[in-house]
Amino acid sequence: MQDGLSWLPYLAPPLLGAVIGYVTNYIAIRMLFRPLRPWHLFGFRLPLTPGIIPAKRGELAQRMGDMVGSHLLTADDVRQALARPGFQRELKSAVNEKLTSFLDRELGPLESLIPNDYKRRFRELVEATRLKIGRIVTEYFAGDEFEVQLRDFLQRKGDTLLARDLESFLTPERYHNLQTHLDSRIGMVLQSSQAATVVERFVDERIERLLHSERCLGDLLPKDLVDLLTQLIEREVPPLLERFGGLLYDPDFRQRLVEKARQGIDRFLDSLGGLAGLLSGFVSLDKIYGKIPEFLDQAGEELAHLLREEKTQQQVAAMLRERLEGFLARPLGSFLEKTSYEKVAGARLYIRERTVAAVQSRRATELLLGFSESGLQRVKDRSFRSLLDQTLPDGGAAKLQNELADRLIALVRSPEIATATDLLLKDKLEEWLFKRPLGRLSEHLPADVREELEENLYRQLGEVLQKEVPPLIETLNIARMVEEKVNTLDILQVEGLLMGIMQEQFKYINMFGALLGGLIGLLNLAIWWLA
Numbered sequence: 001m002q003d004g005l006s007w008l009p010y011l012a013p014p015l016l017g018a019v020i021g022y023v024t025n026y027i028a029i030r031m032l033f034r035p036l037r038p039w040h041l042f043g044f045r046l047p048l049t050p051g052i053i054p055a056k057r058g059e060l061a062q063r064m065g066d067m068v069g070s071h072l073l074t075a076d077d078v079r080q081a082l083a084r085p086g087f088q089r090e091l092k093s094a095v096n097e098k099l100t101s102f103l104d105r106e107l108g109p110l111e112s113l114i115p116n117d118y119k120r121r122f123r124e125l126v127e128a129t130r131l132k133i134g135r136i137v138t139e140y141f142a143g144d145e146f147e148v149q150l151r152d153f154l155q156r157k158g159d160t161l162l163a164r165d166l167e168s169f170l171t172p173e174r175y176h177n178l179q180t181h182l183d184s185r186i187g188m189v190l191q192s193s194q195a196a197t198v199v200e201r202f203v204d205e206r207i208e209r210l211l212h213s214e215r216c217l218g219d220l221l222p223k224d225l226v227d228l229l230t231q232l233i234e235r236e237v238p239p240l241l242e243r244f245g246g247l248l249y250d251p252d253f254r255q256r257l258v259e260k261a262r263q264g265i266d267r268f269l270d271s272l273g274g275l276a277g278l279l280s281g282f283v284s285l286d287k288i289y290g291k292i293p294e295f296l297d298q299a300g301e302e303l304a305h306l307l308r309e310e311k312t313q314q315q316v317a318a319m320l321r322e323r324l325e326g327f328l329a330r331p332l333g334s335f336l337e338k339t340s341y342e343k344v345a346g347a348r349l350y351i352r353e354r355t356v357a358a359v360q361s362r363r364a365t366e367l368l369l370g371f372s373e374s375g376l377q378r379v380k381d382r383s384f385r386s387l388l389d390q391t392l393p394d395g396g397a398a399k400l401q402n403e404l405a406d407r408l409i410a411l412v413r414s415p416e417i418a419t420a421t422d423l424l425l426k427d428k429l430e431e432w433l434f435k436r437p438l439g440r441l442s443e444h445l446p447a448d449v450r451e452e453l454e455e456n457l458y459r460q461l462g463e464v465l466q467k468e469v470p471p472l473i474e475t476l477n478i479a480r481m482v483e484e485k486v487n488t489l490d491i492l493q494v495e496g497l498l499m500g501i502m503q504e505q506f507k508y509i510n511m512f513g514a515l516l517g518g519l520i521g522l523l524n525l526a527i528w529w530l531a
Helices: 008-030 055-073 075-082 083-102 118-141 144-163 172-191 192-209 223-247 251-272 275-282 285-308 310-329 333-334 341-359 362-379 382-393 396-412 415-435 447-476 478-488 491-530
Strands: none
Touching: 008 491, 075 447, 083 447, 118 144, 144 382, 144 396, 172 192, 172 362, 192 341, 192 382, 223 310, 341 362, 382 396
């Protein structure tokens, strides 16, 4: 037993030194964190309580904050990091990716891009903006500046327009289109049932007025027409009488005259009664009948000569003129006094139908087109101002411009326009912001615009980061943030953090303490053995 324990005096010092060294280092490491709170004995705080880190926690937090804020994360470091080519490539790639994703996405109305929490505020903003725009527009229309600008604009545009002529507007193509349009519109208007009704009503009213008028026919007809009829009578009397004289030599006409003469002689004899038989005993009727052609030959020569005399023609013309004057002196209604109602109604219907047919005929359309074309030809080379000056009284064009400006200003300032403007703004904003889908923005952007947009976003974002992030880093006071963060951490979390990082190193420190204690024990053993 004694021989078996003979080595213990030699082994105990190194082992005891190793244990002491290991336990000492372990306790020293633990004393960095433990105890967490100060220990008191008889009212006195024991030294080294609490542990080093809990006791120096504020100083540790301050130094760590100073280290991070002053050396590890400075504004210059951030600025240099943002300027690195690698970061710039990543930034450009991110901008391209985000922009492509946004432009290729099917977007709904603008409101759909607003977060739900802000949609109500967005609608309130739109409504406030609409009211403000409407108020600004109304106030602008009511101001003197708008009136001056509008009057000046109308004056300049009016002077420019009035200085031009119609021909400057009517190019050959426009003139052809105008003629085609007028042809179509005039034909459409004349062929319409409304036009037929208007014409029928006009004809009926005019006929009814004429029938009940006390004015003579000569007063109703134009004086030029009456003069023309008189001239026609005077001019046509000589050839008419000449033709009448020529009829005496026409065989058919002569035969009819012979028959009429015989019938006249027979009626005369019949009217004599019993004397007819007495007269027939002295005169042969056959001889009388045979003498009629000879009598007509002699009478025809004398009658033709008489009809060719100027005096006879003047007398006949005077009689016809007298008859015409008497005819024209009668009221129109007097011609229809002995005419039945059915004939008058039929005549009115006939006149009405013929008038409507005439108005709706192609010739009427061509006539109106001809009037319009001749009117255009007369005025196409004249300026609009000269036409207005000719039509209007002195200063009429200027008065017309001023009146137009007054009416336009009054219209723009009217409550109706204010209401219409407000409704228009409301409808357009509702459609543009809340109803109309945006669709894919990439379909509306040309390739060069998209590239320019991407480059501008990349450059602007880079400039913002370079300019704004470093001052933000300084403003954030990183040192203070780190200090506050460390102070708010639970000491056990700090211990776990450090232990997790340095656990391997603490293990080697403990082993080194055991080794050092063992060496000291061996040194003591050597000194004891040598002594």
